[in-house]
Amino acid sequence: MDINAIINEFSSRFGKNPEHIFFCPGRVNLIGEHIDYNGGKVMPCAISLGTYLTISKNKDKLLRFHSLNFPETTELHLQESYTKTGKTWFNYPLGMINEIVQEGNTISGLDMLFYGNLPIGAGLSSSASIEVLTGFALNQLFGLKISNKDLALMGKKVENQFIGVNSGIMDQFAVVMGKKDKAILLDCDTLEYEYLPFETGEYILTIINSNKQRILADSKYNERFAECGKALKALKKELNVTHLCDIDLNTFEAHRHVIDDPILQKRALHVISENFRVGEARDALKANDLTSFGKLMYASHQSLKDWYEVSGKELDTIVEFCKTYDDCIGARMTGAGFGGCAIALVKKNKFEDFSSKITEYYNQRIGYNPEVFASEIGDGVKELSN
Ligand code: GLA
Secondary structure (H helix, E strand, C coil): CCHHHHHHHHHHHHCCCCCEEEEEEEEEECCCCCCHHHCCEECEEEEEEEEEEEEEEECCCEEEEEECCCCCCEEEECCCCCCCCCCCCCHHHHHHHHHHHHCCCCCCEEEEEEEECCCCCCCCCHHHHHHHHHHHHHHHHCCCCCCHHHHHHHHHHHHHHHHCCCCCCHHHHHHHHCCCCEEEEEECCCCCEEEEECCCCCEEEEEEECCCCCCCHHHHHHHHHHHHHHHHHHHCCCCCCCCHHHCCHHHHHHHHHHCCCHHHHHHHHHHHHHHHHHHHHHHHHHCCCHHHHHHHHHHHHHHHHHCCCCCCHHHHHHHHHHHHCCCEEEEEECCCCCCCEEEEEEEHHHHHHHHHHHHHHHHHHHCCCCEEEECCECCCCEEEEC
8 A cells, every 4th residue: 555545545534634644664683582671682673564654633632543454443532641442453552642641741632544564463563663653753743852762662661561561672672773774783781772784685685474373472472571580580599690691601501500490491591592693693794794694593593493482383384494495594583473474585586486485385384375575674763744
């Protein structure tokens, strides 16, 4: 759907043209999975797919939420605070509006029409995209002077407190700070970051959506979060650390016996080894060594499969095919896992061949098709016009 079609839809629903149009991307994480909430370093980038918001102020003191992706609409009177309703899509923008008014900001009524071209709930941060988009739009419309970093932190708070998922800062940070053709190396403890060149040369960043419904993903995510907390608590008996990612692999090996549950040991092993891999991946990108980078992607997937147990047969089937395909140099699941998407580095001139062969391979084993598409690395949230 193009922007004009979204504007026309806004006009027919609200009887006027939108005053502003905003866009916020989704993200892929290249490496550094499930370590943002363990004080680790991650390497996401914003992609060209994302969420659009056409918006105007109204004088009716009403917040009107419409979407082109979902049939439910709602109309709420302006209030001092808002609460979540069931599992509906508008909880995400509403959570952000709640956060903004809770911080003492005054807003007016708003007519809003959202449209996203990201697969929803597929590990490409559709929720961070809509949260940050709403916050960014209100920041512009009401001159709130919220910094980019604070916008990301507010999005995280919405996810943690309003939605109820204990996620880290990676997704919101990536969709705010994304930069064309750059990966973001983010230290999730200090929020210091740098842009790394992500020049894929003769390769193309390919996204493979497993199309697996992510059932209970939020509760399994919270379970992993809790497991990391328990592993850290045990290690703190012998080590003076704040996060699991403060520990290096040798130190972990020397002290892992203090964790008596073998499952918790596996979780910690993933986190600590993944954080180390991110450092190696940074060096590989800086040296423009995509082959080594690809190997680290495979190693990351293996660790998420065996130690962290967040992959699943669909994502494993995708990565297994990639390993047999000569013109693919690396692949891994991206995001929270439990279904969702994998990413792969595939030779540009083999993309069509890769796409049809992986579709056939996957369909034979899983029973339905994945969706395969090439992705560009894009900029973070922005206003498209005013
Ligand atoms: C989700 C969360 C992120 C991060 C990833 C896993 O996308 O929102 O904070 O934990 O999972 O790396």
